[in-house]
Each structure stands twice: as structure tokens, then as C-alpha cells.
Amino acid sequence: MLKASGNLIKDLKKQKRENSSLLFLDNIKIINDALANGLKPKLILVENEKLNKWQNLCPTYLVESKTIEQLSDCKTPQGVLCVAEYLQHMDFSKPTTNFLVIDGLQDPGNVGTLIRTAVACKFSHIYLVDSVKPTNSKLVRSSVGTIFYANIVSSTRDEFISHAKQWNLPLIKADMDGQNIFSCSFGGVVGLVVGNEGQGVSQQISQICTKSVSLPMEKSVESLNAAVSGGVIMYQIYSQQK
Numbered sequence: 001m002l003k004a005s006g007n008l009i010k011d012l013k014k015q016k017r018e019n020s021s022l023l024f025l026d027n028i029k030i031i032n033d034a035l036a037n038g039l040k041p042k043l044i045l046v047e048n049e050k051l052n053k054w055q056n057l058c059p060t061y062l063v064e065s066k067t068i069e070q071l072s073d074c075k076t077p078q079g080v081l082c083v084a085e086y087l088q089h090m091d092f093s094k095p096t097t098n099f100l101v102i103d104g105l106q107d108p109g110n111v112g113t114l115i116r117t118a119v120a121c122k123f124s125h126i127y128l129v130d131s132v133k134p135t136n137s138k139l140v141r142s143s144v145g146t147i148f149y150a151n152i153v154s155s156t157r158d159e160f161i162s163h164a165k166q167w168n169l170p171l172i173k174a175d176m177d178g179q180n181i182f183s184c185s186f187g188g189v190v191g192l193v194v195g196n197e198g199q200g201v202s203q204q205i206s207q208i209c210t211k212s213v214s215l216p217m218e219k220s221v222e223s224l225n226a227a228v229s230g231g232v233i234m235y236q237i238y239s240q241q242k
Contacts, residue, residue, distance in 0.1 A: 001052055047067075074141070095169070098191070103129045111132050117235070124151060126153070172209060174193065174233055197225065
């Protein structure tokens with residue numbers, strides 16, 4: 001096992017601040033999920049030799065626990081840190097199954113939860129449109145590693161709209177004024193668009209949606225959390241097509 005130099009640690013700290021395509025994974029389950037789904041690690045740091053389970057995959061360095069704490073965004077890291085380049089967001093391809101469009105949502109916890117639910121409901125393509133980046137550590141943790149089981153694309157709104165029009169994508173949006181989701185029927189591929197709690201789905205993407213759906217609720221409640229409402233809608237679509 002290698003011993004990390006001061007220059008290496010200094011460079012990693014700089015890369016964490018400046019390189020948005022790098023993942024800094026600090027959870028053993030998530031690391032294993034990522035590697036099982038083809039993610040190529042650049043290096044792995046461990047605080048003791050017993051945690052060194054990946055020595056044949058990439059350079060593995062022994063470091064002090066405080067070094068991992070400094071590079072991790074978790075309050076209680078597990079003594080391991082895997083650094084890998086995330087390239088899935090560059091694979092812009094037409095969906096062949098149900099898919100999820102997350103429009104302008106910046107809360108990484110909500111986005112990670114939506115991704116986890118999407119994977120559970122076989123929404124295999126997920127488009128992050130002007131939203132939080134998939135390399136955000138809180139997003140990765142809240143998705144519990146499911147980001148590595150889906151084709152996730154990070155794009156601008158203009159890029160997504162261009163592809164959506166080119167592919168003639170069937171889009172429905174989650175909207176308070178939409179049709180009750182429990183009275184809707186779905187056949188074939190469906191693309192669900194979820195916007196942020198404050199603004200909802202953007203006007204630009206709303207214009208290319210063919211339908212709006214909503215969840216019934218008491219009048220005293222103005223809206224639901226985006227991850228909750230998106231999750232219920234996806235499960236309703238999934239249950240019909242299962």
C-alpha cells in the first residue's frame with residue numbers, strides 16, 4: 001500500500017473545490033455500487049489497512065483519518081474515500097423506457113431521492129436540466145448509490161428542449177392544476193417533468209409538455225415536496241405498466 005504525500009493531498013483538496021466532474025465517495029456501499037456498475041476509480045484513500053479491499057483496481061493510499069474527514073462532506077465518514085471521474089452525464093441518448101426530467105431543482109437531497117425512486121420505478125433515463133450536478137456528494141448519498149444504475153444526463157434547458165423536440169418526446173408535467181393522476185391511464189413511454197417547489201416546471205419546458213398531472217390533496221395544503229409528489233406520480237405510472 002502506498003503512503004500519500006502532502007502534495008497529493010493538497011492536489012485532491014484543490015480538485016474537490018474546482019473539478020465538478022470528480023466524485024468523492026465516502027460510503028463503502030456506494031463505492032461498491034459505483035465500481036460494480038463500471039465506474040473507474042482514480043485512487044482510493046483508507047485510514048487503515050483492513051479497509052483496503054480494492055488494491056487491485058487502482059492506487060490505494062494509507063492516510064490519517066483527519067485527511068479523509070477533510071475531503072469528505074459526511075460528518076462521520078467510514079474511513080474510506082474513493083476518487084473517480086463521473087462521465088455518465090455526458091451520454092445524451094434518446095430514452096427507450098419511462099424517464100424523469102428534473103427541471104431547475106437545486107436541492108441535492110430532493111434530487112437524490114427522486115433519482116432513487118425513478119430507478120425503483122424503472123425510469124431508467126434521468127435528465128437533470130439546469131439542476132444540481134450529479135457529482136454533488138449529498139445527492140449521491142441521498143440516492144443511496146442508485147445514480148450508478150441509471151443513465152443520468154446533466155444539461156442546460158436549451159439543450160434538453162432541442163433534443164426533446166428532435167426526438168418528439170412524450171412529456172407530462174407535475175402541476176397543481178393538472179389532471180388527477182389517479183384518473184389517468186398511461187400506455188407506452190412516458191416522460192415525467194418535475195420542477196422546483198417554488199416555481200414549478202419552467203415555462204419553456206411546459207410549452208412542450210402534452211399533459212399536466214396533479215395529486216389530490218386538502219385545500220389547506222398548497223403543495224407537496226417535489227420528491228414526494230414526483231415519487232407518488234412515478235409509482236402510479238409504474239403500477240399501471242408493471
